[in-house]
Amino acid sequence: MGSANSTLDSSPVSFSQDLVDTLADNAASPTPSPARQNSIDAHIRARIQAELQQLRAEEQSVRDQIYAALEKENLDRERAMAGDPDSVKTSAALLADLDEVRAKVDRFHARRDLSEFPTLRQDSEALVACYKNNATTPLNCWQQVDKFKASVAQVEQQHIKSLQ
Missing domain, CATH: 1.20.5 (Single alpha-helices involved in coiled-coils or other helix-helix interfaces)
Known part of the structure; x- marks a missing residue:
């Protein structure tokens, strides 16, 4: 083999x-x-x-x-x-406190109604509309600003008289 x-x-x-x-x-x-x-x-x-x-x-x-x-x-x-x-x-507790404060502010804004002062509301809406229409030239809204300031002064005077 x-x-x-x-x-x-x-x-x-x-x-x-x-x-x-x-x-x-x-x-x-x-x-x-x-x-x-x-x-x-x-x-x-x-x-x-x-x-x-x-x-x-x-x-x-x-x-x-x-x-x-x-x-x-x-x-x-x-x-x-x-x-x-x-x-x-x-x-977490601070965030809860913050949420509570926000809720109070929201309630305050909800109560702050301008229905008692129609002139102030109209002047405010006119001013906002003017600012929206003149976004690049807000100085063109000086007349609406003056009207709004006058309305605010009038409401302040009414409030002061109501406190006396």
């Missing part, structure tokens, strides 16, 4: 000219085929998107940490300035 010499058949191997040309063209051009290039591009885009999402998540995490640190620093500063740690309100 194995001691017998095997004889090699030395017949020449031949390849078709089309195969040789295709291999030569592929070796000569460094660019991959369009299908392969599309596959490579899709893979690269997927990796870029994944990396971008990871970076955005990290950025949001850093922002949250910065926000928390700034809020803590502000509370510490407010406590130090107030001297009494229990008197310092959180930002």
Whole structure:
């Protein structure tokens, strides 16, 4: 077994000219085929998107940490300035207070009705209309301004007389 010499058949191997040309063209051009290039591009885009999402998540995490640190620093500063740690309100409590003040202002504006003073309301509307019509030249509304000032002075005088 194995001691017998095997004889090699030395017949020449031949390849078709089309195969040789295709291999030569592929070796000569460094660019991959369009299908392969599309596959490579899709893979690269997927990796870029994944990396971008990871970076955005990290950025949001850093922002949250910065926000928390700034809020803590502000509370510490407010406590130090107030001297009494229990008197310092959180930002949520301050926002609630702000909403309450806004509601009061809205109620005040709703009660402030100019129906008792039709002249003042007409002069006010005329002044606003003039400003809208002369947005680039508001000085042209000087007559409406004077009328409005006179109406306000008249209402003030009526109010002063009503208090006496």
